[in-house]
Amino acid sequence: MPKHPARKNGEALRALLRLPPGERVELAGYDARATPGAPGGRRAGLADTARTGRRLARLQERLWAAGRAGDHRRVLLVLQGMDTSGKGGTVKHVIGRLNPAGCRITAFGVPTEEERRHDFLWRVRRALPEAGEIGVFDRSHYEDVLIARVRHLARPAEIGSRYGLINDFERSLAEDGVTLVKCFLHLSPEEQGRRLLRRLDRPDKRWKFDPADLDGRARWSAHQEAHELALTRCSAPYAPWYLVPADRKWYRDWAIGRLLLEHLRELDPRYPEPGFDVAECRLRLLERM
Ligand code: AMP
Ligand code: MG
Numbered sequence: 001m002p003k004h005p006a007r008k009n010g011e012a013l014r015a016l017l018r019l020p021p022g023e024r025v026e027l028a029g030y031d032a033r034a035t036p037g038a039p040g041g042r043r044a045g046l047a048d049t050a051r052t053g054r055r056l057a058r059l060q061e062r063l064w065a066a067g068r069a070g071d072h073r074r075v076l077l078v079l080q081g082m083d084t085s086g087k088g089g090t091v092k093h094v095i096g097r098l099n100p101a102g103c104r105i106t107a108f109g110v111p112t113e114e115e116r117r118h119d120f121l122w123r124v125r126r127a128l129p130e131a132g133e134i135g136v137f138d139r140s141h142y143e144d145v146l147i148a149r150v151r152h153l154a155r156p157a158e159i160g161s162r163y164g165l166i167n168d169f170e171r172s173l174a175e176d177g178v179t180l181v182k183c184f185l186h187l188s189p190e191e192q193g194r195r196l197l198r199r200l201d202r203p204d205k206r207w208k209f210d211p212a213d214l215d216g217r218a219r220w221s222a223h224q225e226a227h228e229l230a231l232t233r234c235s236a237p238y239a240p241w242y243l244v245p246a247d248r249k250w251y252r253d254w255a256i257g258r259l260l261l262e263h264l265r266e267l268d269p270r271y272p273e274p275g276f277d278v279a280e281c282r283l284r285l286l287e288r289m
Pocket of ligand 1: 108109139
């Protein structure tokens with residue numbers, strides 16, 4: 001298998017998966033079974049994901065430690081994608097390799113009555129990661145321009161205004177030390193069909209099935225269009241979208257792990273210098289041993 005040029009410097013998956021800000025996104029042009037940048041097939045991918053997980057965990061600890069000492073930076077992974085695209089699977093298989101104490105994971109469902117009384121970003125602001133944390137959104141504020149658009153949950157003019165509000169919001173996050181990693185899990189309708197069938201056929205998967213998913217599937221092209229609009233309008237240099245082909249679970253996990261790793265490496269968090277006299281503390285300890 002030819003080695004992908006993107007693997008050479010090890011930091012280029014971002015460049016490979018990033019949707020270029022300002023360009024119109026057409027999802028039909030992307031193969032959901034593709035494996036851009038992968039180190040090989042499934043076996044090599046799984047092995048590399050395990051390696052990436054260990055590296056991520058080490059960097060996460062440094063980010064956390066720096067956060068304790070006043071470094072305000074944090075990471076926010078935003079996961080969007082159709083039902084069964086693997087948002088929950090990513091949390092389990094990628095984020096599951098990190099220290100849960102430093103993670104803040106939020107799944108956004110249909111807004112509660114209280115949430116509906118506030119503007120659409122209210123519940124999102126409350127779920128943001130604190131200094132040193134890695135925040136994960138399983139669905140996000142984007143639902144308010146995705147499902148809201150497909151199901152006409154708000155007036156068109158209101159939905160139209162949200163793209164700009166999202167861009168302003170994300171810019172202010174970026175300026176405030178949040179590294180945004182926005183991943184769109186790109187799934188084919190054929191693969192979704194297979195996954196939904198599995199959910200119905202396997203008793204241990206049935207709890208994940210929601211008959212409403214069939215409505216979403218019936219409006220596949222409306223969903224795709226809503227995604228194309230959101231991906232086009234809300235991809236900025238400070239908060240680009242990454243399109244992650246998601247028909248192959250091993251690739252999805254590998255790619256999102258790598259994307260996180262590349263961002264954390266760039267952040268390069270440092271263990272803080274101790275705020276006490278190490279030599280003196282050592283002496284005091286040894287005196288009583
Ligand atoms: P799941 O992620 O499978 O647990 O499903 C969550 C459901 O909540 C999905 O059907 C989403 O479309 C829906 N949802 C999430 N956010 C919103 C929102 N802001 N407005 C309406 N529905 C939403
Ligand atoms: Mg669901």
